Amino acid sequence: MPATYTPEQVISGTYGEAWIDGEKFAEIYGLQAKVNINKEDVPMCGTNNGTGKKMMGWQGTGSLRFNKVTSSLLKKQLDALRSGKELVVDIISKVADPAALGAERVYIPNCTFDDITLADWESNKILQVEMPFTFSELPELLDEIS
Secondary structure (H helix, E strand, O other): OOOOOOHHHOOOHHHEEEEEOOEEOOOEEEEEEEEEEEEEEEOOOOOOOOOEEEEEEEEEEEEEEEEOOOOHHHHHHHHHHHOOOOOEEEEEEEEOOOOOOOOEEEEEEEEEEOOOOOOOOOOOOOOEEEEEEEEOOOOEEEEOOO
16 A cells, blocks of 8 residues: 555546456446455453454345446346346456556456346436346455555
């Protein structure tokens, strides 16, 4: 981590990109993925430090936000459901702000979507869709900013 940095080196999400199963989705304007740590309380005697916590596992969650341009992802989801399956995809997130100290890429395997938006529109509004997802394999940092 640099001892100091300039405001220009702070990464802007404007330079974010996303791939789903190797296909770049230019219409994606936002992506969030998190690993939530599941913890359980551990009562502790002989101390007044309070209740301790023990990691019991983790849960991967995320969300894609994109401008509605095509029906390709919707078609894949519906085709999977018709065949009695759930659509499973791999997602790669990349941020590469040219003023930053480097680029970061994260590979998120085996993602499944939590719901399917069939229609969500209103007059005088750009169509935007949010697709929450979960994953159960630990992501991999492909490129890191040092």
